[in-house]
Structures are given as structure tokens and as C-alpha cells.
Amino acid sequence: MRNLLCFIVGLLFGVGLCVSGMTHPDKVLGFLDLAGSWDPSLAFVMAGAVLVASVAFSLAKRRLRDLFGAPLALPDALAIDWPLVAGSLIFGIGWGLVGVCPGPGIVDIGFLERKALVFVAAMAIGMVIHKFADLRAPAQRALEEDA
Numbered sequence: 015m016r017n018l019l020c021f022i023v024g025l026l027f028g029v030g031l032c033v034s035g036m037t038h039p040d041k042v043l044g045f046l047d048l049a050g051s052w053d054p055s056l057a058f059v060m061a062g063a064v065l066v067a068s069v070a071f072s073l074a075k076r077r078l079r080d081l082f083g084a085p086l087a088l089p090d091a092l093a094i095d096w097p098l099v100a101g102s103l104i105f106g107i108g109w110g111l112v113g114v115c116p117g118p119g120i121v122d123i124g125f126l127e128r129k130a131l132v133f134v135a136a137m138a139i140g141m142v143i144h145k146f147a148d149l150r151a152p153a154q155r156a157l158e159e160d161a
Contacts, residue, residue, distance in 0.1 A: 016082050028121045034059040037121050039113030046110050
């Protein structure tokens with residue numbers, strides 16, 4: 015049942031990305047082009063997403079377990095630190111260069127978009143690099159603390 019629900023939610027998300035135009039890099043780049051012919055339509059998509067997420071998180075905070083009985087693991091980090099800022103900059107630069115972000119990139123693979131295949135491959139490589147760097151960070155911190 016859990017897998018079916020995950021499939022339905024993923025399908026709904028993918029359809030929403032297609033309907034909103036988020037899978038079209040030209041539309042996304044038009045939204046990001048504040049100095050040129052700015053297309054504000056994706057601001058409504060983002061506002062809708064923030065509204066739905068706000069309601070969902072406010073309901074989730076009242077629960078200890080999800081609908082299937084598993085413990086909820088909501089994020090608790092509030093600090094704006096260097097890794098968050100650096101990651102945001104890298105994400106934003108990549109998004110601005112090609113007009114594709116992870117969700118729409120994965121959806122576009124279903125349409126056999128070559129650009130999306132390259133993007134998602136690069137994203138996967140970045141995730142592997144992050145995992146490797148993240149595994150090394152505690153050891154590096156321990157060495158720095160001992161010095």
C-alpha cells in the first residue's frame with residue numbers, strides 16, 4: 015500500500031510539473047530572467063507549492079508517526095551555515111544555466127530529453143561527490159580538533 019501511495023504522489027507531482035510548465039527549460043529561464051522579459055507565471059506555481067507544504071508541515075508537526083505508523087523525521091535544522099549557502103549557490107547557478115532542476119529533470123527523462131539525461135547524470139555524480147565529502151568531513155574535523 016505504501017508503494018502505491020508513493021507512486022500516486024510521484025505521479026501527481028510529475029503531472030503538476032508538466033501542467034505548470036516547469037519541465038520546459040525556456041519557461042523556467044523566462045522566470046529567472048528578471049532583467050529581460052520576465053515570465054512571472056511560475057511564481058504562482060511556487061506560491062501554490064509553499065501554501066500546500068505549509069499546511070502539510072503544520073499538520074505533520076502534530077503527529078509522531080506517518081499514516082503507515084513509521085516515525086516522522088521532520089527536519090529540525092534552523093541554522094543558515096556555509097554548506098547551506100554554498101549548496102544553494104551551486105543549485106541556483108545550475109538551475110540558471112540550463113533551466114532545469116531535479117524534479118523536472120527526472121520527469122523530462124520520461125520524455126527522452128537528451129538534456130535531461132545529461133543533467134540527471136551530472137546531478138547523480140554530484141550526489142556521489144557529496145556523499146564522499148560528507149563521509150570524510152567528521153574525520154577531518156576530528157583531526158582539526160586534535161591539532
